[in-house]
Amino acid sequence: MSSLPASLPHPTPLDVLGQTFGYQQFRGPQQAIVEHVVAGGDALVLMPTGGGKSLCYQIPAIVRQNAGHGVTIVISPLIALMHDQVGALLEAGVAAAFLNSTQSFEESSQLEKQLLRNELTLLYAAPERINTPRMKGLLASLHERGLLSLFAIDEAHCVSQWGHDFRPEYRSLSLLHETFPDVPRMALTATADELTRQDMIERLKLEEARQFVSSFDRPNIRYTIVEKTDATRQLLRFIETEHDGEAGIVYCQSRKRVEEIAATLADAGIKAMAYHAGLDASLRQQRQDRFLREDAMVMVATIAFGMGIDKPDVRFVAHLDMPKNIEGYYQETGRAGRDGLSADAWMVYGLQDVVNQRRMIDTSEVASEEFKQVMRGKLDALLSLAEDTRCRRVSLLHYFGEDSQPCGNCDNCLNPPEVWDATEAARKMLSCIYRVQQASGISFGAGHIMDILRGKSSEKVIQYGHDQLSTFGIGAELGEAQWRSVLRQLIAKNTVRVDTEAFSTLQLLPDARQVLKGEVGVLLRAQALGAKADRRKRATKTSVKGLAEAALNAGALERLGRLKAWRAEVAREHNLPAFVIFHDATLRALAEQAPQSLQDLEGISGMGVKKLQAYGAEVLRVCAEPE
Known part of the structure; x- marks a missing residue:
């Protein structure tokens, strides 16, 4: 049932690590987690992508199977992930299998018989499968025979409505505790803030579980966030100058944009494919398989692609549109550099990204107001990360409750942004928003406000008589791109909000009062005032492949x-x-x-x-x- 030699009838976790997986020592908290679970304890494991989460349940599964406890059931959300993990375990000599919708009735029946004969060490199944009457009956039969060793719930953040990838079917997993209270359970995820973590604990009934929270730091990843000017051109330059001939993932918000970017990259001689939920399931599977198996492939995708992607040599993850929150950003960027070698997390964003994400939250017809408010807060946190002048890593880890020191490797560390005293510009912007609303009794959008500030006599400005306002033309010294930068950062500082339910109009928030009164100063990034936003002072980069082979x-x-x-x-x-x-x-x-x-x-x-x-x-x- 495993690759362990006969001389090791009751192997230790370290025996399994070496003999089965070929590693000589555990990393970070792996050993403590494994020993706790081997002893029958419940566990909540938060470990970054590439940190070795799978070994934290695979090794206990093997040790406990050899000790006569039976099979470990791994709940995993994706068929492709199950296939690759089972394949890797079989290669290592571990008896593993999966039950999912791709199998015939006969194949499923044969696996069930193997389980009842205690011939499997790990069985992977989707959460939907766990809740079926047939599976419940099978689990009950295994439990009666003393052959149910452990439940491992992978991607456990999916159980939380506050998480970035909520899946309702995960809620049914509370039945594991209710039906089999004596069987140890562990929940594992790479990404969960405190709110999501507490929801996971409550939903999965893990109040008594020991929590293992690893550092969220991925020191091999370089974080770079630049102002969006021409996203397609910026992406092409990024790939061609820094990741030519290397594998990567490009995330876009819409299916149409995914198709356009994939075609553009292909026309530029880059091996690229599109992936989104609108494609036929067999085509999606074919493209995912190609991405995993071929070198130097770039996948352009919506967030429909990514969870469970174990490809270790992804050298970059690029976002052409802002994600919904920091958890999503962290999870997606974490798909780069799983092999521990250097990788890039690169994102372009602009004011429209903020408007689009805010609109999706505000216009949801199914979300409660409480949920919307939490999601707005998460979006604000991501915007603050994008506009922050501090080390990206410090800001990112702070969000997850972890203190750190400047990394010296992100864009802000390598090329510290210039900061300028924007107090006067901010007051002009806020005053203009206020005067317009006062004069017309209604609010207006960013473009109209900037036309007034710059003294642009557009048809709309003249129609409403806004060319007669005291704020007309008071900001002519700055261009539109610069005013957009000011506005975006004022939104990040919670002095202005975009009301997407009222045609994306601008509204002043309470914090604007102090700025207008001159009680507080405003320092903003100067990136839009002069140099190209995406031109960074970076040394000529040698590819990771080149460094490793040099x-x-x-x-x-x-x-x-x-x-x-x-x-x-x-x-x-x-x-x-x-x-x-x-x-x-x-x-x-x-x-x-x-x-x-x-x-x-x-x-x-x-x-x-x-x-x-x-x-x-x-x-x-x-x-x-x-x-």
Whole structure:
């Protein structure tokens, strides 16, 4: 039932880590989590993407199975994720399977029989499946036989209405505690603020669970947020100058925009595909498989794409439109650099992004006013992150309740933004909004306010007599882009809000009073006042692939090329992504060390017992080929 040798009938977690997965030591809090769950404790695990969450339930599953406790049930939201994780476990010699809608009745029945014979260590199933009468009956039968070891609820933030990816079907998982109170449970997620965390605990009945909250810091990711001028041109320059020939994900808000950007990238010679919910399910699956299996592929997608994407060598995540909140931003950017090597989280945004996101919140016909208010607060927090002049990492981690020091690696650290005293400009903007509303009895949008400030006699300005206001032309010294920057930052500072229920008109907030009275000063980013917003002082960047391979000599590079070609063949035969066979780091270690015997392969990171048995001889053959 696992790849552990017969000499280890009751393996320790460290035995499993080394023998099955080929790693010599745990990372961060992994060991404490694993030991707690192996002992039968409930756990809530918050660990960033790439931190090794899967091992936190896979190792306890193997240890507890070997101790006679039966199968671990893993609740996972995506079929593609189940397929790849089960494939990776089978490659490591662990008896794993999934139950989902892709299987026939006969296949499902056969798996159920295997479960009742105690032949599986892990079974993956979607939350919808767990709540079916047939599955409830199967779980009850396993429980009666003492063969229900552990429930692991992956992507557990989906249970919370405050989370960035709420899925109602997760609410039914409270039945696990109600029906099987003696079976340990663990909930795992990469992203949850305090509000979402408390909701998870309440919904999943984990009040007594031990909480393991890892640092949210991903030091290998460089965060960059720039003002949107020409998003398509900015993206092209970003990819061509910094990530040419590397894998990445580009997020857009609409399906139409996804198709346009994918076509533009393809026309520019970049391997790119579109992915969104409007595509046929089989085509979406085909494109996701290509993204996982091919090198240097760029996926342009809505947020329909991403959860459970385990591709380790995604070198960048780019946002062409602002996400809904910091949790969504963090989750999506976290898909870059899962291998621990450097990666970029790059976003362009503008005033219209704020308006669009606010409109989606305000015009929702199903959300309660309480929910809308929370979502507005989360959007405001993301806008504050975008406009902040401090270290991006400090701001991001502060949102999750974590203190940190400036990272020296984000755009604000590498190229500190100039700050200017915008008190007078802010007062002009706020005064103009006030005067217009006072004169007309109604509010107006950003474009109209800026026309008045700049002294532009548009048809609408003349129609309402706003060219006679005292604020007409008082801001002629700034251009439209600069006034948009001022307005956007005033919105971030909670002095102005966009009322999307009233045609995106501008409304003054209570904090505006202090600014208008001259009681507080206003310092704003000066990025729009002169230099191009996306022109950063960054050293010429060598690709991660180039850096990693630069340390290898000519012979090692030859071996690495042969190993990658061999791995690709094996992956195709097994219908799995190449990284499931061996990670790049394992191939580089093999290329560098040039092993001569099976004994030489022992101890290489990622080379577990089963993989040594399955591939050891072939790896030695490939390494020994003449150069």
